[in-house]
Amino acid sequence: MQIYLPIAEVSVNAFLLLGLGGIVGILSGMFGVGGGFLMTPLLFFIGIPPAVAVATEANQIVASSFSGVLAHLKRKTVDLRMGTVLLIGGLIGAAVGVVIFNYLKAQGQVDLLVKLCYVVFLGVIGGLMFIESLNAIRKTKSGKPPARKKHNWIHGLPFKMRFRVSGLYISVIPPLIVGVMVGILAAIMGVGGGFIMVPAMIYLLGMPTKVVVGTSLFQIIFVTAFTTLLHATTNFTVDIVLAVLLLVGGVIGAQIGTRIGVKLKAEQLRILLAIMVLAVCGKLALDLLLMPSELYSIGASGGH
Secondary structure, X not given: OEEEEOOOOEEEEHHHHHHHHHHHHHHHHHHOOOOHHHHHHHXXXXXXXXXXXXXXXXXXXXXXXXXXXXXXXXXXXXXXXXXXHHHHHHHHHHHHHHHHHHHHHHHOOHHHHHHHHHHHHHHHHHHHHHHHHHHHHHHHHOOOOOOOOOOOXXXXXXXXXXXOOOXXXXXXXXXXXXXXXXXXXXXXXXXXXXXXXXXXXXXHOOOOHHHHHHHHHHHHHHHHHHHHHHHHHHOOOOOHHHHHHHHHHHHHHHHHHHHHHHHOOHHHHHHHHHHHHHHHXXXXXXXXXXXXXXXXXXXXXXXX
């Protein structure tokens, strides 16, 4: 069943979009990521213009993340205080990111920038997570529980705050910086930033994995909602038809993903996420390096 997307100006199968939304919703519930790191490239692959994919995907992440957070709130695995600190940084970052996005869009370089950002970030994060997860699994098999670092340079920073749910007493500066970085990525790449935030919360802040997923989703909801609003009012690149189809699939998938995630070990979750991140990175890198089947494309003057 083909459906026309007015802002993207392409026709796409509606069931394909529902399916993609469902798959990304499952990932959102399992890993605590918005799923945009996977969905936005998938939208590129089916012919959605990058500027529209980035702005619209931020909209879908809000719904799937909200659905996932409800499930985690019932289990009391959301650190609201930590989530609020991350959120403050995220809103600042999102505003900066949209300004950068608008400038590059005016220069006509936004499509290349978005794809290059994906290749670099996904490659680095996926590689580091994969190596760390393999080491954690080896230690678990050898009978030694993976030791979590209790003290590092972060514990020496000022402006400390107690985060009871996470069992931490650390400075608010690192969570704020993580939030700003994630906000910028949300605006430029159309992602919730969970694939950066989840590793940062585990390895940098030292949060327990069971609390990380729900807290990450809590922050992602508000940052991506703010990003969507800015894109809709400044760029006019949010395709409501595309957003609704992805949203329906995402909400259903998030509930399924949350149930699957509870049954898997933390190391298994991380290595699965790392493999998926690297797979998407490889596909995007090939698309940038290999010669396309059609060297030229026809578009309206000015374009989107």
